[in-house]
Structure formats: C-alpha cells, structure tokens
Amino acid sequence: MTHRLTLLETVPLTPDVKTYIFDKPDGYSFTPGQATEMALDRDGWRDEKRPFTFTSDPDAGILSFTIKSYPDHDGVTEKLPGLVPGDSVLIDDAWGAIEDKGPGVFIAGGAGITPFLGILRHRERHGSLKGCHLIFANRAPEDIILRPLWETLPDLKTTFVVAEGARDGLRKGQVDGSLLDDVVDDFSGRFYLCGPPPMEDAVAELLSERGVSEGNLIREE
Structure with a gap:
C-alpha cells in the first residue's frame, strides 16, 4: 500500500546527512530497524523508489528518516536536500530483516x-x-x-x-x-x-x- 507523507522539517546532522521529519499516516506501523521504499511525489519520480530506514520511534506521532545525500548521484538522494516543508513523498509499507533481537x-x-x-x-x-x-x-x-x-x-x-x-x-x-x-x-x-x-x-x-x-x-x- 502506498502512503503520502508531508515534510514537516529537515535537520542537518553532517555536511551530507539530514534527518527528514514527516507526518505519520493513521495506523502506519513498523518496528525499530525496519525500512520502506520511498519516492518523490512529483512527475517523473513517483516510480523511482529507494529504500530508507525509519529513525523515529514507532510510538512517535511522526516518521523520520536520516539520509545521506550523494550529490554526484543523479537520483532520489541527490534530490532530497531540495525538499522544503510542505513537499510530499510516497512510501510503501514497512519491511526489513534487521530488528532488535537483544543486546549485542x-x-x-x-x-x-x-x-x-x-x-x-x-x-x-x-x-x-x-x-x-x-x-x-x-x-x-x-x-x-x-x-x-x-x-x-x-x-x-x-x-x-x-x-x-x-x-x-x-x-x-x-x-x-x-x-x-x-x-x-x-x-x-x-x-x-x-x-x-x-x-x-x-x-x-x-x-x-x-x-x-x-x-x-x-x-x-
């Protein structure tokens, strides 16, 4: 199932890494460590999906992703830093094999x-x-x-x-x-x-x- 998210805020962490904070669809769930496929909600990009990991708490009222951009790549990660609050992206349901299985x-x-x-x-x-x-x-x-x-x-x-x-x-x-x-x-x-x-x-x-x-x-x- 595809979900549309609206960007609320971006937080720079390093010269090429930002945290992107979005609203959270009702009923959307994931477990820590899981990821989803994301695409830009704009013409020519909706089918260009890339995997990104959730970095927010599952119990939070928002969804966040901490993403490293690669300016030399002509793709989704190169376009993400240009998003501004109010822009939207598309994500699928959560997936992934990495999950909390205890200390290690x-x-x-x-x-x-x-x-x-x-x-x-x-x-x-x-x-x-x-x-x-x-x-x-x-x-x-x-x-x-x-x-x-x-x-x-x-x-x-x-x-x-x-x-x-x-x-x-x-x-x-x-x-x-x-x-x-x-x-x-x-x-x-x-x-x-x-x-x-x-x-x-x-x-x-x-x-x-x-x-x-x-x-x-x-x-x-």
Missing part, C-alpha cells in the same frame, strides 16, 4: 548506522543498553552521524573508526580482524551488521572465522 555488537559503516539508530534509541527509551556495543566506521571524524548522542547514551559502549583524520580517541583504519580482536570481548553473542555491501561481506566473513553463527548475525537479507 552493532557494526555500522557510514549511513548503515540508520537501522541501529532506531533500535538503540528505542532500547534506551524503553529498557536498557547494557550489553550493547556500537562499532561505527566512517571516512573522517566529521562524517560520524550523531556522535554526541552515541557518546552520551547510558551504558552504550562505543568504538569509532575513521579512515583518515583520527583524533580524540578515534581509531584509525577500518573494521578488520585486528580491530575486532582488540575491541570485542566475546564472539558468542549477537552481532548486528549494516553498511556498504563490500564492507558487510568482508566483516561477515571475519565474524564467521571467529565463530559467529549465521543465527547470531543480524543483517539485511
């Missing part, structure tokens, strides 16, 4: 943080973040989405990894075997994984080599 290690690359934003904030509001560890990899420090939030959520352990410009306690490099062995105490628990496909595949293989079973690895199918 959350490994995100860049915009892959979005499903974990929904899950971790929901856990913080409605329970506890004890046993949760966020490993968040980005190109540079300024690309870390919502770093102050992650650093202040109670009981959340954080490891920030950047490819360049490491400072202020950030680790330089990438999520490789050496880093995992250094920062993960136990590979018998749950691991959540979301990021660019090459990163996901590489990290999934590293986790498998360390004994993480498929049942304990939660990623999009």
Whole structure:
C-alpha cells in the first residue's frame, strides 16, 4: 500500500546527512530497524523508489528518516536536500530483516548506522543498553552521524573508526580482524551488521572465522 507523507522539517546532522521529519499516516506501523521504499511525489519520480530506514520511534506521532545525500548521484538522494516543508513523498509499507533481537555488537559503516539508530534509541527509551556495543566506521571524524548522542547514551559502549583524520580517541583504519580482536570481548553473542555491501561481506566473513553463527548475525537479507 502506498502512503503520502508531508515534510514537516529537515535537520542537518553532517555536511551530507539530514534527518527528514514527516507526518505519520493513521495506523502506519513498523518496528525499530525496519525500512520502506520511498519516492518523490512529483512527475517523473513517483516510480523511482529507494529504500530508507525509519529513525523515529514507532510510538512517535511522526516518521523520520536520516539520509545521506550523494550529490554526484543523479537520483532520489541527490534530490532530497531540495525538499522544503510542505513537499510530499510516497512510501510503501514497512519491511526489513534487521530488528532488535537483544543486546549485542552493532557494526555500522557510514549511513548503515540508520537501522541501529532506531533500535538503540528505542532500547534506551524503553529498557536498557547494557550489553550493547556500537562499532561505527566512517571516512573522517566529521562524517560520524550523531556522535554526541552515541557518546552520551547510558551504558552504550562505543568504538569509532575513521579512515583518515583520527583524533580524540578515534581509531584509525577500518573494521578488520585486528580491530575486532582488540575491541570485542566475546564472539558468542549477537552481532548486528549494516553498511556498504563490500564492507558487510568482508566483516561477515571475519565474524564467521571467529565463530559467529549465521543465527547470531543480524543483517539485511
């Protein structure tokens, strides 16, 4: 089923990431970590659907999406920053395999943080973040989405990894075997994984080599 949303507000987070806040259709539901297909509600774009993850709380009266734009891509994400309050988009019903299955290690690359934003904030509001560890990899420090939030959520352990410009306690490099062995105490628990496909595949293989079973690895199918 298709739903029309009206943009209420945009909130810049990094030079190329914004949170888009929309009204919420009556009866629309999703679980933290899920996504939907979105299209611009304008001629020539209604069939150009792209997947985006909900970053608002399911109980909130609005829907929000935290989206990284790619100016060099001639597509939906390149057009989104031009939306103004009152503009509309179209979304389908919610879907997705990433959901909260309990405490664990959350490994995100860049915009892959979005499903974990929904899950971790929901856990913080409605329970506890004890046993949760966020490993968040980005190109540079300024690309870390919502770093102050992650650093202040109670009981959340954080490891920030950047490819360049490491400072202020950030680790330089990438999520490789050496880093995992250094920062993960136990590979018998749950691991959540979301990021660019090459990163996901590489990290999934590293986790498998360390004994993480498929049942304990939660990623999009």
